[in-house]
Amino acid sequence: MERSKDVAAVKRVFGEPIQQGDVIVVPVARIAQGGGGGQGTKAGEKGEEGGGSGGGFGFSAAPAGVYVIKDGDAQWRPAIDVNRIVIGGQIVAVVLLLTLRTIFKKRGRKR
Structure with a gap:
């Protein structure tokens, strides 16, 4: 779970700024993450032991667009x-x- 915090960090959403002359471009991504887990122990009627466990984590990222900064003015350009x-x-x-x-x-x- 501790490592999952790093996955959703701001650096994952906003990429490193790219400067070309007097224009700065900041790439932006749309991210989603989720996780879950489970456990179960139900014994059977004839004395059988129950059991179970589970867990999972998912992460996805897709480009959302870029911010173009020129002469102090920022414009959003969607992907x-x-x-x-x-x-x-x-x-x-x-x-x-x-x-x-x-x-x-x-x-x-x-x-």
């Missing part, structure tokens, strides 16, 4: 996740096709 855009478009297309199919089925029954 664009093309995969989410494509999946969102596919979901909209499927819903549209299912809706059109339902409309055409109802029109066909009326005739």
Whole structure:
């Protein structure tokens, strides 16, 4: 558990600033972490011993964007996740096709 604190440190969210001329770029990541554990000991009816244990920890990080600092002015530039855009478009297309199919089925029954 002590090591998990380091995983979510500020240095993991904000990367090292990159300076190019008079422009400073600070990369930012979106992080998530979680953990859990369990234990169980229930003896059976015939005297069998029960048992059990468990634990786990997870961590994920994804780019969120960058802060661009120029002439004392900071601007946020979000990272664009093309995969989410494509999946969102596919979901909209499927819903549209299912809706059109339902409309055409109802029109066909009326005739």
